[in-house]
Amino acid sequence: MSKMISASRSQPARNGSALRESNAVKALLIGTALTFLALFLFLPLVIVFMEALQRGLTTYLEAITEPDALSAMRLTLLVAAIVVPINVIVGIAGSWTIARFDFRGKNLLVSLIDLPFSVSPVIAGLIYVLLFGAQGYFGPWLREHGIEIIFALPGIVLATMFVTFPFVARELIPHMETLGSTDEEAALTLGASPWQTFFKITLPNVKWSLLYGVLLCNARAMGEFGAVAVVSGKIRGVTTTLPLQVEILYNEYMGTAAFAVASLLAFLALITLAAKTILEWHYAKEIAAMRHNS
Amino acid sequence: MSMLVKTGFRQPSILPGFGLSFGVIITALSLVVLLPLAALFLKAASAGPSEIIAIASSPRTLAALRLSFGAAFIAAIVSSIFGLLIAWVLVRYDFPGHRFVDAAVDLPFALPTAVAGIALTALWAGNGWLGTWPAQYGIKIAYTPAGVVVALIFVSLPFVVRSVQPVLADAQQDVEEAAALLGASRLRAVFGVILPNVWPALLTGFTLAFARAIGEYGSVIFIAGNIPMVSEVAPLLIVIRLEQFDYAGAAIVAALMLIASFVLLICINTVQSWSRRKLGYV
Numbered sequence: 035m036s037k038m039i040s041a042s043r044s045q046p047a048r049n050g051s052a053l054r055e056s057n058a059v060k061a062l063l064i065g066t067a068l069t070f071l072a073l074f075l076f077l078p079l080v081i082v083f084m085e086a087l088q089r090g091l092t093t094y095l096e097a098i099t100e101p102d103a104l105s106a107m108r109l110t111l112l113v114a115a116i117v118v119p120i121n122v123i124v125g126i127a128g129s130w131t132i133a134r135f136d137f138r139g140k141n142l143l144v145s146l147i148d149l150p151f152s153v154s155p156v157i158a159g160l161i162y163v164l165l166f167g168a169q170g171y172f173g174p175w176l177r178e179h180g181i182e183i184i185f186a187l188p189g190i191v192l193a194t195m196f197v198t199f200p201f202v203a204r205e206l207i208p209h210m211e212t213l214g215s216t217d218e219e220a221a222l223t224l225g226a227s228p229w230q231t232f233f234k235i236t237l238p239n240v241k242w243s244l245l246y247g248v249l250l251c252n253a254r255a256m257g258e259f260g261a262v263a264v265v266s267g268k269i270r271g272v273t274t275t276l277p278l279q280v281e282i283l284y285n286e287y288m289g290t291a292a293f294a295v296a297s298l299l300a301f302l303a304l305i306t307l308a309a310k311t312i313l314e315w316h317y318a319k320e321i322a323a324m325r326h327n328s
Numbered sequence: 329m330s331m332l333v334k335t336g337f338r339q340p341s342i343l344p345g346f347g348l349s350f351g352v353i354i355t356a357l358s359l360v361v362l363l364p365l366a367a368l369f370l371k372a373a374s375a376g377p378s379e380i381i382a383i384a385s386s387p388r389t390l391a392a393l394r395l396s397f398g399a400a401f402i403a404a405i406v407s408s409i410f411g412l413l414i415a416w417v418l419v420r421y422d423f424p425g426h427r428f429v430d431a432a433v434d435l436p437f438a439l440p441t442a443v444a445g446i447a448l449t450a451l452w453a454g455n456g457w458l459g460t461w462p463a464q465y466g467i468k469i470a471y472t473p474a475g476v477v478v479a480l481i482f483v484s485l486p487f488v489v490r491s492v493q494p495v496l497a498d499a500q501q502d503v504e505e506a507a508a509l510l511g512a513s514r515l516r517a518v519f520g521v522i523l524p525n526v527w528p529a530l531l532t533g534f535t536l537a538f539a540r541a542i543g544e545y546g547s548v549i550f551i552a553g554n555i556p557m558v559s560e561v562a563p564l565l566i567v568i569r570l571e572q573f574d575y576a577g578a579a580i581v582a583a584l585m586l587i588a589s590f591v592l593l594i595c596i597n598t599v600q601s602w603s604r605r606k607l608g609y610v
Contacts (some may be wrong), residue, residue: 053505079435080446137346152589156436156545163570164368259440260563280442293446
């Protein structure tokens with residue numbers, strides 16, 4: 035496919051109005067697209083930093099080093115550090131199952147893995163409250179045994195796992211399907227053990243799309259709001275993640291502090307975008323292959 | 329592949345690890361996704377038919393569902409139009425900052441929704457940079473259903489751009505040349521030859537955008553104003569019911585949302601496969 039594209043691109047387009055838009059139309063289209071992007075994407079990002087810094091750098095630094103903000107930061111990092119590795123293992127298992135074997139109900143399994151994408155984050159939180167909350171199905175049993183899930187770390191981890199469940203598998207499956215299994219078959223035939231084959235062949239082959247999936251999974255895990263808001267109970271300094279801290283400050287009319295904490299998350303988003311772009315530039319071929327099949 | 333005789337559950341393979349990987353994914357999927365979702369429907373059903381009907385047909389529930397689905401639909405349409413335009417501009421034209429703009433399209437994927445919510449509210453409030461301008465004509469955006477639509481456009485835009493972009497990039501320019509040689513005007517070539525090929529991808533993008541927007545909560549609650557019956561979205565109603573410890577009420581609204589969005593997605597997928605068949609792809 036890529037050959038065909040480059041072939042058609044290399045042909046000089048004829049200089050007729052029937053093949054191109056006139057310069058005026060072109061300028062109008064570019065202008066409209068860029069204006070729309072500026073209003074809907076660029077300005078929201080700019081205003082986060084403007085509002086955060088409006089009372090000066092000292093106020094800003096105080097807002098982000100305040101104890102509640104620091105504990106929110108720690109919790110956010112902790113949740114991501116638990117959720118991302120689990121989802122990586124589960125995602126690899128899912129894509130190995132789907133991209134390497136043929137079995138009945140495979141399409142159903144693919145749809146089920148994607149299911150969390152079409153479930154509201156609030157519902158993702160609600161389901162765990164219904165199971166593990168005080169009045170939930172397992173609530174009384176959990177209370178007897180002194181186990182806290184809702185309004186505690188395990189609930190936040192579960193809700194975050196739900197919303198980020200598809201990310202890794204989604205990037206890996208098309209890539210593994212494109213690669214095919216000949217490399218792995220060769221390794222096995224030459225006497226490599228299954229785990230050797232996995233760590234020396236499969237993993238290096240799919241590393242870029244795996245990294246891509248990890249990046250997206252991590253961004254969502256750190257930024258998740260709706261699902262976490264429902265299960266966290268928003269106990270200040272204990273179960274508030276950074277996005278929840280933003281909401282608490284905002285609702286207390288501490289606008290500047292809210293935007294200061296928000297700017298940390300916006301900064302994370304910028305790093306994510308930069309890393310994503312770098313991955314796409316350097317490994318354009320492999321990523322294009324997997325995008326194309328997704 | 330079709331030569332192999334299907335024996336039982338899966339086709340034989342020399343690759344190892346089916347049992348382990350299948351076990352891991354099914355266990356995780358069941359524990360994290362399927363069983364909890366089943367608990368939701370169980371809880372909703374446990375309320376009994378009369379209560380289910382009472383909650384499902386209450387004006388507040390209906391208003392919230394109407395707003396969530398309606399605003400999501402409008403936002404997905406706006407995102408589809410501008411998303412198609414942005415994809416076209418990114419694929420076909422070169423301009424300064426092209427790479428930067430291309431990367432920036434993914435911002436809503438990366439920016440946490442709560443951050444987007446407070447930023448959009450600050451922008452579109454009556455005294456905000458963008459809100460002052462409609463405010464002169466007495467139009468309020470923030471704290472009205474229009475604000476909900478603005479937030480949903482933000483979260484749904486990249487789904488359309490990223491669905492359409494690869495298809496536009498792959499489109500063979502020789503069909504355009506053929507159209508031109510046969511005497512079609514540029515406008516006719518674009519609308520008669522290029523866009524029909526993009527249609528399935530655009531519909532995919534619309535579906536993803538719509539599905540995401542229906543359930544959106546974080547970016548919406550800051551800008552919506554959250555007035556019951558007017559600007560209260562369905563996910564917020566679920567949170568309110570939950571805060572009142574009305575678990576059954578929350579579960580019923582949630583189950584209604586899930587059922588409605590799955591029915592819609594199935595309908596859109598049917599149109600999708602129909603239009604793909606009609607256009608000759610499988």
